[in-house]
Amino acid sequence: MNLASDDFSLFGLPERYRLDRAELDARWKRLAAQVHPDRHIGQGAATQAQSMQWALRVNEAYRRLRDPLRRAAYLCDRRGAPIEAESNTHMCTAFLMEQMQWREALDDADSADGIDRLHTEVQTRQKGLFETVARALDDTPDAARAAEAVRSLMFVARFLQDIERRRDALFPL
Amino acid sequence: MALLQISEPGQSPDPHQRRIAVGIDLGTTHSLVAAVRHGLPECLPDDGGRVILPSVVRVMGEGRRQYGAEALAAAAEDPSNTIASVKRLMGRRLADLPNAASLPYTLEDGPGMVTVLTREGPKSPVEISAEILAVLRQRAEDTFDDLLYGAVITVPAYFDDAQRQATKDAAELAGLKVLRLINEPTAAAIAYGLDHGSEGLYAVYDLGGGTFDVSVLRLSKGVFEVVATGGDAALGGDDFDRLLADWALGQTGRATRSAADRQRLHAAARRAKERLSDLTQTELRCELDDGPLSVTVTRDNFEQLTKPLLDRTVSVVRRVMRDAQLQPDEVQGVVMVGGATRMPAVRQRVGQWFGQPVLTNLNPDEVVALGAAVQANALAGNAQDGELLLLDVIPLSLGLETMGGLVERIVERNATLPVAKAQDFTTFKDGQTALALHVVQGERELVSECRSLARFELRGIPPMAAGAARIRVTFQIDADGLLSVQAREQSSGVEAAVSVKPSYGLNDEQVATMLRDGFASAQSDMDARKLREARLEGDRMLAATETALRADADLLQPREREGIDGLMHALREHITGADADAIDAAVKALARGTEAFAGARMNRSIQQALTGRSVEQL
Numbered sequence: 001m002n003l004a005s006d007d008f009s010l011f012g013l014p015e016r017y018r019l020d021r022a023e024l025d026a027r028w029k030r031l032a033a034q035v036h037p038d039r040h041i042g043q044g045a046a047t048q049a050q051s052m053q054w055a056l057r058v059n060e061a062y063r064r065l066r067d068p069l070r071r072a073a074y075l076c077d078r079r080g081a082p083i084e085a086e087s088n089t090h091m092c093t094a095f096l097m098e099q100m101q102w103r104e105a106l107d108d109a110d111s112a113d114g115i116d117r118l119h120t121e122v123q124t125r126q127k128g129l130f131e132t133v134a135r136a137l138d139d140t141p142d143a144a145r146a147a148e149a150v151r152s153l154m155f156v157a158r159f160l161q162d163i164e165r166r167r168d169a170l171f172p173l
Numbered sequence: 174m175a176l177l178q179i180s181e182p183g184q185s186p187d188p189h190q191r192r193i194a195v196g197i198d199l200g201t202t203h204s205l206v207a208a209v210r211h212g213l214p215e216c217l218p219d220d221g222g223r224v225i226l227p228s229v230v231r232v233m234g235e236g237r238r239q240y241g242a243e244a245l246a247a248a249a250e251d252p253s254n255t256i257a258s259v260k261r262l263m264g265r266r267l268a269d270l271p272n273a274a275s276l277p278y279t280l281e282d283g284p285g286m287v288t289v290l291t292r293e294g295p296k297s298p299v300e301i302s303a304e305i306l307a308v309l310r311q312r313a314e315d316t317f318d319d320l321l322y323g324a325v326i327t328v329p330a331y332f333d334d335a336q337r338q339a340t341k342d343a344a345e346l347a348g349l350k351v352l353r354l355i356n357e358p359t360a361a362a363i364a365y366g367l368d369h370g371s372e373g374l375y376a377v378y379d380l381g382g383g384t385f386d387v388s389v390l391r392l393s394k395g396v397f398e399v400v401a402t403g404g405d406a407a408l409g410g411d412d413f414d415r416l417l418a419d420w421a422l423g424q425t426g427r428a429t430r431s432a433a434d435r436q437r438l439h440a441a442a443r444r445a446k447e448r449l450s451d452l453t454q455t456e457l458r459c460e461l462d463d464g465p466l467s468v469t470v471t472r473d474n475f476e477q478l479t480k481p482l483l484d485r486t487v488s489v490v491r492r493v494m495r496d497a498q499l500q501p502d503e504v505q506g507v508v509m510v511g512g513a514t515r516m517p518a519v520r521q522r523v524g525q526w527f528g529q530p531v532l533t534n535l536n537p538d539e540v541v542a543l544g545a546a547v548q549a550n551a552l553a554g555n556a557q558d559g560e561l562l563l564l565d566v567i568p569l570s571l572g573l574e575t576m577g578g579l580v581e582r583i584v585e586r587n588a589t590l591p592v593a594k595a596q597d598f599t600t601f602k603d604g605q606t607a608l609a610l611h612v613v614q615g616e617r618e619l620v621s622e623c624r625s626l627a628r629f630e631l632r633g634i635p636p637m638a639a640g641a642a643r644i645r646v647t648f649q650i651d652a653d654g655l656l657s658v659q660a661r662e663q664s665s666g667v668e669a670a671v672s673v674k675p676s677y678g679l680n681d682e683q684v685a686t687m688l689r690d691g692f693a694s695a696q697s698d699m700d701a702r703k704l705r706e707a708r709l710e711g712d713r714m715l716a717a718t719e720t721a722l723r724a725d726a727d728l729l730q731p732r733e734r735e736g737i738d739g740l741m742h743a744l745r746e747h748i749t750g751a752d753a754d755a756i757d758a759a760v761k762a763l764a765r766g767t768e769a770f771a772g773a774r775m776n777r778s779i780q781q782a783l784t785g786r787s788v789e790q791l
Contacts (some may be wrong), residue, residue: 036652
């Protein structure tokens with residue numbers, strides 16, 4: 001085990017998309033408790049620096065593993081199908097059409113109900129895409145297919161933020 | 174289950190190893206110092222038995238001072254030299270302080286932040302805060318008749334980097350070794366968790382004199398994990414007083430004519446507000462320059478008047494709960510912290526929002542200092558290992574300015590500390606050899622609406638076509654929540670780094686100068702202190718190494734073991750001598766000599782953390 005170990009090895013978890021969130025959280029806390037700088041106070045600057053590096057690494061891996069989208073992207077990358085969000089914007093036509101419809105629906109939405117409906121619709125789509133990712137990564141390995149779904153999910157995530165922004169604009173907290 | 178275990182002083186492995194460490198709540202209106210004694214945290218009283226020190230300093234000329242209650246009593250007669258609520262000025266410029274004109278003292282922009290113009294000239298908020306901290310340090314040293322090993326200082330969770338840095342500077346200026354800056358609501362949660370052995374999700378609503386924080390924490394087996402935090406670093410009980418004071422003027426058609434007038438009226442408004450927590454109606458009475466003012470105020474009047482302030486706090490609660498992705502009924506308890514939460518309207522409104530009565534069983538003025546004392550005791554090595562861990566978060570996102578005055582976020586708010594994140598940027602023009610980096614903090618998309626933390630330049634980039642350079646900018650935030658930034662051009666290795674300190678806080682030289690000027694004790698005292706501290710550090714390092722050897726000596730080859738034994742022997746020799754520098758050098762040598770061993774131990778402990786888990790599962 002070293003700082004360059006992959007996230008899954010670091011947490012002692014099998015390298016797959018589906019994971020037990022409670023188990024991940026428990027392991028993170030155990031690791032954090034070992035490496036946190038507060039646990040190495042008074043042991044000299046070198047130990048402090050090492051514990052800091054480990055704590056940063058453990059937190060980085062935890063942030064990536066607990067976020068389904070980032071975890072999926074990480075697995076695609078490790079299986080030779082990097083996401084390359086900036087350069088690879090390929091998406092199927094049906095999904096592009098759907099995006100345009102959502103945009104229009106969001107621009108037209110002016111009631112809490114309308115926004116809720118759109119929100120539910122997008123979330124349903126998101127759930128379906130995550131299921132595709134899980135199958136393509138864990139069941140019938142197809143990293144390229146998973147990567148395409150991840151790219152769609154990245155758009156969905158941004159769009160969900162736009163929905164929240166619109167909601168805040170219409171109904172300030 | 175017992176959440177925390179703290180050994181009796183006499184039961185720690187070696188009584189001489191026990192270090193005096195305190196928790197300090199440096200508040201807007203008042204400050205406290207607490208320490209763990211006889212296994213429990215308690216606030217330390219002054220000679221008069223008072224634990225609360227009003228955060229007020231009166232500058233009397235020729236370096237003479239009044240502090241606390243005495244300064245507060247003199248506020249009305251000498252308003253422009255009596256500095257209260259200095260916390261609101263920490264790390265701030267005039268442009269950040271819309272209410273500056275209504276303050277009884279005069280401000281101007283100084284290096285890094287505002288300064289207060291006193292009869293002794295401009296005083297930085299850092300200096301004023303340092304004086305308050307020095308009073309508390311003295312109180313603690315008198316109580317224990319011993320030097321302090323270090324202190325945990327609390328800051329509002331919503332303090333940005335500039336405010337945190339200013340607080341740390343103030344503590345160092347007061348001669349305190351800062352073991353950690355911790356967030357006030359987190360400190361309150363520790364005190365609360367300690368008292369109740371609680372598990373699960375808790376919300377902390379902390380409305381102090383001048384700052385407001387909300388944190389949601391998950392408590393489990395001694396781990397205090399902050400899930401989300403938010404707040405308003407310029408909203409507190411003071412604002413309720415100000416609204417009431419303005420209302421009283423409006424009702425009577427009067428005006429304040431001097432700083433002393435404002436000070437007296439503000440104090441009268443605060444007393445009326447406090448009475449309204451028990452009464453439904455009271456008289457606000459005050460002696461102004463042009464005669465007495467008296468007006469009846471009902472609790473209803475007051476609540477109507479201050480409802481917008483309360484609304485602002487509830488908006489923050491909503492946002493934090495949204496960040497935490499939690500519904501109100503998932504929260505097990507709502508802890509109230511800060512004197513302003515004594516207002517019945519606050520308790521009622523917050524309780525209503527969460528659908529449960531709020532928890533008020535700990536003294537809201539003391540709970541932050543008590544929690545800080547527990548953490549200080551743990552960080553000083555007095556508590557038993559493995560019983561307390563804080564996993565706090567960064568309250569505000571951090572980013573860089575990009576083309577068009579937009580912010581590219583690098584670290585998102587609510588990331589667990591410590592955190593490091595890197596992002597690659599590139600050049601805009603062909604042959605561009607320098608890059609201007611502007612570090613900002615905040616949630617808005619426009620740079621102009623975020624707080625500017627630092628500007629620095631990366632120079633010496635080899636000329637390349639636009640977009641060809643790969644400049645990796647790394648943000649690192651330590652466990653105190655303090656930021657450092659590094660930029661490196663990947664192909665050439667050209668580097669630039671900035672700890673955000675120089676642009677907003679004081680640099681080391683300034684701190685050293687102020688230490689010499691302001692708190693210079695006799696040289697012999699300083700030397701004695703230095704020797705004492707070097708010995709403490711040496712003892713501690715020896716104890717840590719011995720513990721490590723007892724647990725994991727099998728990781729060492731015989732020759733490595735001999736080397737470490739030799740370094741320990743050398744350190745032991747020096748500790749009995751009187752040469753502080755020689756002790757420091759021996760400590761450093763031992764630290765270097767055990768570096769590889771420490772790395773191997775870290776690896777083993779990680780393996781054990783994981784395998785321990787799998788064994789339990791079988």
